[in-house]
Amino acid sequence: MAVDQYENEPTTQISPDLWDQYQDALRAVAKWEQHLDLLKLKLKTELGDAHAGMIGDRKVVTYRPINTYSVAGIRRDYEELAQHFEHEVTRTEFDLAAFSAQHPDIADKYRTRQFRVA
DSSP: OOOOOOTOOOOOOHHHHHHHHHHHHHHHHHHHHHHHHHHHHHHHHEEEEETTTEEEEEEEEEOOOOOOHHHHHHHHHTHHHTTTTTTOOOOOOOOOHHHHHHHHHHHHTTTTOOOOOO
């Protein structure tokens, strides 16, 4: 059995009914997302090469090319060619560890929390 590294964190009792409702909602969302994905796939199939779908004289859906590309796909399918277009990039990053070490009181005010199901 794994050791709970958060064994001593603050806890509180939550409503079992609320927890059950939450889990039911998660299951319902998952089912609806699957259904939505299926419907979206069917719509894309109906659209074919068209950029928009109409009902009567009303445009209801679009599936247009956008100004982004699958770089991973290009690199996978044209590895040797893609190598010629790679270059180094330098960027500036915020050093949170150093900031937090020197200003822990300020950093703690900006600590985020994550909601997860245990």
